Amino acid sequence: MPEKFKFTKKVLQELTPQEKRKRYYDLDVAGLVCDVTPAGKKVFRVYKRLKHQSSPLSVTLGSFPELTIEQARQSARDTLNKIVNKQNPNIETRKQQEKLVTMKEVFLHYKVNKSLSVNTLRGYNQVMDCYLEDYREEPLIYFDENTVKKVHASITKRSKAQADLTMRFIRALFNFAKFEYRDENGVSHFEENPVHILSHLRAWHHVGRKQTYLNGQQIGAFLDAVDDVRNEGIATSMLFPISVCDYIETALFTGLRKTELVQLKWEQVNLDERSFWVEKTKNGDPLKLPISPHLQSIFERRKEYQTESPYVFNAVNNVGRIVEPKKVLHKVSERGEVVFSMHDLRRTFTTVAERIQTGTYTLKRLLNHKTGRNDVTAGYTVLTPEELREPAKRIENKILELAGRRQKADEVKSGLVDIASLSKEEKLALAQLLLSQVH
Template identity: 50%
Template sequence: MKHLESWLVRFLDKPCRYLCLKDWHKKRLIDLTEAMVYKKHQELTKQSPAQADLVMRTLRALFNFAKSEYKSCDGSTLFPYNPVGILSDKRCWNNVARKQTRLRPSQLKPFLESVESVRNHAIEYREDFSVAVCDFVEFMLFTGLRKTELLELKWQDVYLGDELYIISRTKNGVALELPITEPLQPIFKRRLKYKMSDYVFGAENRLGRVIEPKKIVKKINEQAEVSFTLHDLRRTFCSIAENLRLGTYTLKRLMNHTTCRNDVTAGYTVLTAEELKSPAEIVCNKLKEYAGLIDKADDIAILKSQISRLSKEQKMELMAAIISG
């Protein structure tokens, strides 16, 4: 059970005390009963209904694995029943609805101004951890990456000369290659200046990286008078990208979402960081436009920038399409 909690701590990025599984550390899987599972789920629900369900879904998966893996000499399983089934029998699952919150276009300006203000104050007073968190929060907005995936980004996976970086440890287990867009360049330069470990968002602690940034996030919230969570930034990026009609496969790749196994086309669609740069820049520019960092009149400049990355053949094809249209 101690190994189960260790996995959950990494997956949820929460401290052990939050999951309250310490009293199960020395128990064998076979010793867990329906009554124990039911009681533990009720206790965890008081702290977080969503995470209570996640803990029990993971426990259910472990029991299902054990049922098939561990058998006696006569072939019968050593785990004949799954005690987590009691939650379905009693209809105790919380079934928390997916959140729909995000930053509105009008909130992006005060949000980014607050990030900049908190960061400048931290730089002045040598509060390196706060600087790292502000860089991390801004990075999340302009990429839509998951919290833990980004916090675990190492310098060995950053290629500044090629303007790309690789997220090696992802939720779906598939490495993700992404472009370094214009808003990310000053962040990487600053992180390099503040480098203190193998991690891009390094910190002086047992892991060598930022672990829990919520205190600084709270400060940004208060200054901006905007209430947001880190996952709201991911939903903001995704929503704006979808509105720009980038294409389903492009958006899925930027967000690192898996596609259905029966989607044959997805299996043949391989997008590199170079090919993702133009659509990623389009999303970043729209975010900057909403934040008042660039004028809408800069659309021509943005278009020129995008065209400059096309090959000669692609430019000729574009011109032909414009003339014929």
């Protein structure tokens, strides 16, 4: 079979595959070729050298017989006309493909280029799987204002918080796509963010933060339940409930986030200096904190149950640490008749700290909250573990006091007191009491 002939249906059907790709040229339309692959696939292409270009331009038109010879010739003429007018059809095709990039593809690109926390990533994956299943394979650009209103209203029937979360996720994808997908002139394919329609309509639900925390009575019941469940674990030599109980008790006395604690390693703890540091925090800033007396006792107990795992709150599983403590948390909740979440413990720590008037910058540092860029004073406030030791100890003491596990400062008359465990204010109160007895 010659390489150049007038394409006909019969001849193209008779073309047989070779060991290497074979190219045939149509005599009716110069520049139209049919490539036959070793697998037997027959593909129409325009193969034309552009002026001032060293390499010929190859533009795929479609496969035979899905694309007929006449359709291929008409498409080839249109493509050749663009080439004559100094247009590159491949660039046009690529631009169209970028415009039609799917939501799923944008999300994959977003995940690669953004540093997302484990919790954020889990939430976004849940949104894709639960609320955007019908749209993730569709081009993102098809998700217009009408779709935003429709999806937001639909999810609202199930959960206002999830409806807003889904829209924040879509907004983030469009903001990301605006700068990632542009034409050769730098013009974005995603100039408009359709989620802005919700602000215009004032349709955001603005679901408030949870305000749940443990009050004084609940703190005592919580710690009693933790002790009970932990002691059962000790009696039965079960490592996991012991580790989880120490983990949630540490959360109460530090206010740290759950991921910051479960990922804590022994190399980050210095019991001699009574300090520890958290490397991976939500805001990205490392955090070094003091170890107060009660917290010291928890770490010392963790040492007793240390294994080959590098994690403080170890567990016998593939990662060597606590991953899913829900069953133990539920058991503690039932035993103490106290309903709580891990973030409730963080709010409890914060509430107690406010009750004893812990300074704003001190509390922000203990919680590792960022201060605003316009806060000049914060830039000059350096709080090391030693500066944080006294306020951390006062918060710890107050939690123990609320739980009924420690004497109040005005009860020191009734018995002996461990002076080392007293806060600065309580030591002053004791000193005044002793002076009054002398006089």
